[in-house]
Amino acid sequence: xxxxxxxxxxxxxxxxxxxxxxxxxxxxxxxxxxxxxxxxxxxxxxxxxxxxxxxxxxxxxxxxxxxxxxxxxxxxxxxxxxxxxxxxxxxxxxxxxxxxxxxxxxxxxxxxxxxxxxxxxxxxxxxxxxxxxxxxxxxxxxxxxxxxxxxxxxxxxxxxxxxxxxxxxxxxxxxxxxxxxxxxxxxxxxxxxxxxxxxxxxxxxxxxxxxxxxxxxxxxxxxxxxxxxxxxxxxxxxxxxxxxxxxxxxxxxxxxxxxxxx
Amino acid sequence: xxxxxxxxxxxxxxxxxxxxxxxxxxxxxxxxxxxxxxxxxxxxxxxxxxxxxxxxxxxxxxxxxxxxxxxxxxxxxxxxxxxxxxxxxxxxxxxxxxxxxxxxxxxxxxxxxxxxxxxxxxxxxxxxxxxxxxxxxxxxxxxxxxxxxxxxxxxxxxxxxxxxxxxxxxxxxxxxxxxxxxxxxxxxxxxxxxxxxxxxxxxxxxxxxxxxxxxxxxxxxxxxxxxxxxxxxxxxxxxxxxxxxxxxxxxxxxxxx
Numbered sequence: 446x447x448x449x450x451x452x453x454x455x456x457x458x459x460x461x462x463x464x465x466x467x468x469x470x471x472x473x474x475x476x477x478x479x480x481x482x483x484x485x486x487x488x489x490x491x492x493x494x495x496x497x498x499x500x501x502x503x504x505x506x507x508x509x510x511x512x513x514x515x516x517x518x519x520x521x522x523x524x525x526x527x528x529x530x531x532x533x534x535x536x537x538x539x540x541x542x543x544x545x546x547x548x549x550x551x552x553x554x555x556x557x558x559x560x561x562x563x564x565x566x567x568x569x570x571x572x573x574x575x576x577x578x579x580x581x582x583x584x585x586x587x588x589x590x591x592x593x594x595x596x597x598x599x600x601x602x603x604x605x606x607x608x609x610x611x612x613x614x615x616x617x618x619x620x621x622x623x624x625x626x627x628x629x630x631x632x633x634x635x636x637x638x639x640x641x642x643x644x645x646x647x648x649x650x651x652x653x654x655x656x657x658x659x660x661x662x663x664x665x666x667x668x669x670x671x672x673x674x675x676x677x678x679x680x681x682x683x684x685x686x687x688x689x690x691x692x693x694x695x696x697x698x699x700x701x702x703x704x705x706x707x
Numbered sequence: 708x709x710x711x712x713x714x715x716x717x718x719x720x721x722x723x724x725x726x727x728x729x730x731x732x733x734x735x736x737x738x739x740x741x742x743x744x745x746x747x748x749x750x751x752x753x754x755x756x757x758x759x760x761x762x763x764x765x766x767x768x769x770x771x772x773x774x775x776x777x778x779x780x781x782x783x784x785x786x787x788x789x790x791x792x793x794x795x796x797x798x799x800x801x802x803x804x805x806x807x808x809x810x811x812x813x814x815x816x817x818x819x820x821x822x823x824x825x826x827x828x829x830x831x832x833x834x835x836x837x838x839x840x841x842x843x844x845x846x847x848x849x850x851x852x853x854x855x856x857x858x859x860x861x862x863x864x865x866x867x868x869x870x871x872x873x874x875x876x877x878x879x880x881x882x883x884x885x886x887x888x889x890x891x892x893x894x895x896x897x898x899x900x901x902x903x904x905x906x907x908x909x910x911x912x913x914x915x916x917x918x919x920x921x922x923x924x925x926x927x928x929x930x931x932x933x934x935x936x937x938x939x940x941x942x943x944x945x946x947x948x949x950x951x952x953x954x955x956x957x958x959x960x961x962x963x964x
Contacts, residue, residue, distance in 0.1 A: 504835050528841045536839040542832040560841035605840075615839075 453516035455480045455613060455645040456501060461510035463496055463669075470496045471507065472669035478613075483639055483646040485656040485677075487691065488666035489700065494649035497666070498615055501647070502534065503527050514613070532560060535606035535614040535644075537635075539621055541598035543590035549601050550576070550586030556609040575604040578641075579634050596627040600634065607638045614639060616648035620655045632658040653692050665691065667700060731923050738846040739854055745847060752855035756817050756914075760863055763816055764809045768867035771804045772796055772874025780883055789885050793893035796875030801902040802962075805867035807954055810913030813860060814946040818921035821852055822942035825925025826935035834926070849926070852918045860914030861907045868906065905961040912957060913950050920946040 456478040463471040470493040478484045488494050499505040501512055503519065512519050519530050535556075543552045551558075553575050554568035563571075573583045579600040585593075593601065599619065606614055619635060620628035632655050639646045639659075650656055656663055656677070663680050665673040665688050673685040680692060690698030779795045780788050825848060828834050837844045872894055879885040921942045928938035 499835070502835075502839055504838060524843060528843065531839055531841045534839055536836070538832050538836060540831060542836040544833055544836070545827075555842075556840040559847070609840075 452480065453513065454478055455482070455515060456647060457511075457513040457516075458497070458501070459511045459513075461497070461500060461507050461512065463493070463500060463505065463507045470669055471500070471510075473510070474666070474670055476664060476671055476674075478645055478647050481643055481645055483636075483648070483659055483661045484664060485648045485650060485660035485662075486664045486666050486671075487649075487651060487653070487656050489651060489691070492666045493669050494651075494666055495617060498617055498647070498649055502536065502615065503531065528560075532609070533612040535609060535611035537599070537602045537606045537614070537616045537619055539618040541590070541602040543593075543598060543601060543605070545590055547590075548586065549588050549590065549593070552590065552601060553586070553604045553608050555605065560609060571608060572604070575608045576601070578607070578638065579604045580630075595622055596624075596631070599623065599627075599631050603631070603634055603638060607642060607644075610642055611644060613645045613647065614642075616646065616650075616659075618650050618652075619648060619659075620650065620652045625654075628652065628655060629658070635659050727927075728919075728923055731926070732919055735845050735849040735853055735919070735922070738843065738850040741846075743846075744854075745851055748847070748851040749854055752851045753859055755820075756813070756852075756855045756918075757859035757862060760809075760813055760816055760859075761866065763812050764863045764867050765870050767808045767812050768800065768805050768871035769874040771808055772800055772871035772876075773878045775799055775804070775871075776875040776878040776883070780879075788883070789889060790893050792875065792879055792883075792885075793890050794897040796879075797872050797894050797897045798899070798902055800871035800875075801868050801898070801906045802958075803906075803954075805864045805871050806906045806909040806913060807950065809860065809864050809867050809910065810917065810950045810954075811947055813856075813863070813914070814917045814943055814950060817856070818917045818942045818946045819939045821918065821921030822925040822928070822939045823935055825922055826928035826938040827925075829926060829928050830931050830934060844926070849922045852922055853915060856914035856918030857911055858914070860917070861910040864906055864910035865903075868903065901961065905957065908961075909954060909957050912953050916949045916953065917946045920949065 454477040456476070458474060458476040461471050461474040474493075474497060476484075476486070486494055486497065496505060500507045503522070507520060514530055514533065517530070519527070522530065543549075544555065547555065550569055550572040553572035554565070557563040557568040557571060558565060573586055576583065576586055581597065581600055581604070585597065585601075590598065590601070616635060619631055623631060635646070636659055646659070648656075648659060657680075660677045662675065663677050664671045665685070667687050673683055673688045675683060680688060683689065686699050690700050775796050776792050779792050783791060825834075828848070834844050834848070837847055876887070876890055876894070879890050880887045924938040924942040924945070928934040
């Protein structure tokens with residue numbers, strides 16, 4: 446790379462298409478996430494936010510288009526290469542997706558033990574430190590996931606996402622199902638953890654308070670395409686009718702919810 | 708010609724499902740022989756499938772052996788019965804009853820549990836979480852179960868053979884009044900290596916079928932609690948049918964003329 450050449454974005458998505466049967470979910474989506482940037486994709490339910498995330502994570506195979514991580518195309522990689530790419534990732538799932546059969550600390554240390562072959566005692570020390578980073582005590586590490594509240598599950602999920610100190614962290618609806626105070630606590634933790642790691646973050650949400658707090662840049666997804674994309678500070682004067690309707694939560698506007706009359 | 712359409716669609720669906728199952732089996736088996744393996748998880752499955760299935764397999768084969776002795780006695784002369792019943796019991800148990808009944812009982816106990824556990828992991832995104840943590844779900848979830856199913860069912864069947872023969876002994880000696888020493892002599896004389904081997908081969912095959920279909924149905928479950936319920940039912944029903952079909956094929960292979 447020459448001195449004048451700009452580095453590739455951490456995540457580059459180009460002309461991404463994904464459909465399920467006749468239902469077109471992603472219709473030529475384009476998105477760049479720069480190194481160290483926190484991008485939040487907003488949009489209503491069923492607009493393809495989760496599908497976008499799953500395509501980037503390699504959990505779904507798109508029909509067309511390209512996804513690059515650090516300039517490397519990742520669609521159709523063999524499983525072993527995919528696992529190598531996934532080592533750059535951390536992911537906070539909407540409902541936590543904690544493993545029921547493992548204790549909390551084992552969940553947090555899972556990526557270290559299985560992915561990096563770390564010895565269990567060493568991995569446990571790191572897990573306890575990561576639990577402390579999200580405000581949970583070492584005693585919580587000895588509990589089972591079924592014994593945790595919704596907010597605690599999110600925190601443990603966040604601790605697991607950051608345990609391997611990934612380069613890119615994905616957040617899937619991080620505040621869904623939480624009360625406003627706990628949602629704000631989680632948002633603060635996300636901002637703190639991402640900053641401390643210097644990681645790149647890609648989140649999806651329909652919670653505007655969360656988006657405003659954790660995003661450097663917001664992209665609005667509608668009918669499988671990004672209809673607006675800009676800095677968080679400009680979202681209130683975007684001049685985009687889709688964005689305006691969404692952030693003000695109005696039923697009237699260009700976004701039509703597919704609700705059938707009884 | 709419209710009536711042909713649903714038949715064609717059903718046949719196409721059957722081929723598609725068979726292909727998907729074969730692909731799933733091939734990927735999973737390849738992970739059983741490629742390192743790294745997970746000894747801790749394999750050990751847990753060995754205990755779950757082997758040790759915890761002992762009571763149900765033991766009771767099933769014990770009572771089957773007892774019923775076999777009792778049923779065979781009806782209509783036989785006493786002098787003939789003393790030599791025939793031990794043979795009937797030991798041959799039936801080793802060739803057929805121990806492997807088939809153990810396979811069906813384990814399908815109900817273990818196949819259903821595997822489908823429910825993996826199905827719940829699927830619908831709660833735990834399987835997706837495994838992938839994002841650089842862990843192959845086939846290697847972590849499926850391979851240990853296949854290895855345990857393949858190795859533990861033959862052992863269970865060998866134990867079942869002994870318990871089933873013991874059941875026949877109990878009824879013959881304590882209810883029908885046979886001489887215990889003569890009963891044991893006739894039993895030992897009629898233990899055939901081929902019978903035991905065929906039973907063990909069947910058991911290994913059934914163990915693989917139970918684990919594979921339990922994992923496959925769980926792995927592909929969709930749509931929350933109802934999807935997990937369907938996966939569990941499908942796992943038990945499809946494993947039971949495949950056990951009976953493969954039982955015939957293996958019997959044909961060993962004893963067909």
